[in-house]
Amino acid sequence: xxxxxxxxxxxxxxxxxxxxxxxxxxxxxxxxxxxxxxxxxxxxxxxxxxxxxxxxxxxxxxxxxxxxxxxxxxxxxxxxxxxxxxxxxxxxxxxxxxxxxxxxxxxxxxxxxxxxxxxxxxxxxxxxxxxxxxxxxxxxxxxxxxxxxxxxxxxxxxxxxxxxxxxxxxxxxxxxxxxxxxxxxxxxxxxxxxxxxxxxxxxxxxxxxxxxxxxxxxxxxxxxxxxxxxxxxxxxxxxxxxxxxxxxxxxxxxxxxxxxxxxxxxxxxxxxxxxxxxxxxxxx
Numbered sequence: 001x002x003x004x005x006x007x008x009x010x011x012x013x014x015x016x017x018x019x020x021x022x023x024x025x026x027x028x029x030x031x032x033x034x035x036x037x038x039x040x041x042x043x044x045x046x047x048x049x050x051x052x053x054x055x056x057x058x059x060x061x062x063x064x065x066x067x068x069x070x071x072x073x074x075x076x077x078x079x080x081x082x083x084x085x086x087x088x089x090x091x092x093x094x095x096x097x098x099x100x101x102x103x104x105x106x107x108x109x110x111x112x113x114x115x116x117x118x119x120x121x122x123x124x125x126x127x128x129x130x131x132x133x134x135x136x137x138x139x140x141x142x143x144x145x146x147x148x149x150x151x152x153x154x155x156x157x158x159x160x161x162x163x164x165x166x167x168x169x170x171x172x173x174x175x176x177x178x179x180x181x182x183x184x185x186x187x188x189x190x191x192x193x194x195x196x197x198x199x200x201x202x203x204x205x206x207x208x209x210x211x212x213x214x215x216x217x218x219x220x221x222x223x224x225x226x227x228x229x230x231x232x233x234x235x236x237x238x239x240x241x242x243x244x245x246x247x248x249x250x251x252x253x254x255x256x257x258x259x260x261x262x263x264x265x266x267x268x269x270x271x272x273x274x275x276x277x278x279x280x281x282x283x284x
Contacts, residue, residue, distance in 0.1 A: 001270065002046035004078075006278040007171065007204050007239030008036065009053045010070060016055045016063055024247065031243040033074035039242060039251040046275065047078040047284055049239075051145065051171075052114050057085055061100075064107050071109060078284040079111040081145050086115045086133025097133055101140055111282040112143035112167075117152055118175070125152075125159045134159065138166025143281060146199075149175040153189035160196050167198050169281060172205025172241060176223050179211045187226050194230035200281050201231045203258060203273070204239030207248040215249065217257060224261050233269045237278040 011018055012030040021028040036048075050067050052060065060083040071077040082104050088096040104110045115133075117125045124130065125148070137144050144166055148156050153174050160168055170193060176186045193199055206220045228236055238258055245254055262270050278284065 001044065002275050003044055003238065004275040004278040004284065005040075005045050005048040005240050005242075006169075006237045006282070007051050007202055007241050008048045009051055009241075009243060010036070010067065011053045011055070012066075015066060016059045018053055018055050020054055026247050027243060033070055033077070036242060037074075039246070040255075041252060043252065043255050045076060047076050047279070049079040049081060049111070049278065049282055049284070050077055050109075051081040052083040054083070054116060057083065060084070061103060064104060064110060068107055068109065077109065079282045080107065080109045081112040081114050081143075082107075082110050084113045084115060084133075084137075086113075086137070087127070087129045088133070097136060101136070101142075105140070110142070111284070112145055112169070113137045114145035114147060114171075117146065117148040117156065120152075122152070123155060125155050131159060131162050134163045134166055138163060143167040143169055145169050145171055146174075147171045150177050150186040150189070153186065153193065157189060157192040160193055160199055164196070164198060167281060168196075168200065169237075170199060170201040171239075172202060172209070173223060173227050174201075175205060175209055178206065178209045178219065178223060183222060183226065187230075190227065191230045194235070199231075200235045200237060200277065201227050202239035203227060203236050204241045204254075205244075207254055207257070208241065208244060210248070212248070215253075217260060220257060221261060233265060234272055234277065236273055237281070238274050239278075 010031055055063050064082050067080055084100045134144050146156055146168055174190055207215055240254055
């Protein structure tokens, strides 16, 4: 089975600045395609989607250029989810956001935009400029990746409701509070988001959200099962979140969980989950 990994990061702190890495020593080094190839081993990755790594905003265009260069040697890089500051003004012709999106459009692999909601105060993604920015992303035919934590999902649901013409992808299952063992209110908020047919979800990031001493299948499965129940197997896609994943386990640890979790699915469902949905949503 060919696999499209819908969520991969590459970075090199010697080339660009990633302030958040300073607090995570295990990740504060270069992670390049050769490292990814070594980590994935015999897992049959056919294509991958690079997702912006939260470098300094003023370096975001350079990040895209860096990944385009990497793709010259690693042709499996089929798509890029780039950063754009959606709080930039949209009121006048030639606004900064429009200019930014024009520049990103020159890179053929750019398929979507991400501006992290995670780490921002309540209401951040509902401010008018942000909402208009997400709507503009949709009008451009680009997707928007939703990176938010479980306590922000009510705001995310309200954002999605205001942007019916934008295709969304919820990263990391909405980062549930696995360490506390709670499903609610995360479960209800995910259901509200999934009620909108223009939203898809990445089954990714669960190992990282779990307690380091309890990353068993029995711990993760209720959260994965809830996402599939809400979105249906046709709107859930595989993602690794490598190399952030490495703080919680190996690539094969995560892939192994998804393989066991989907073992009872039909061949068509597994093909959608592991490849077809991501390829369709991101236009790979």
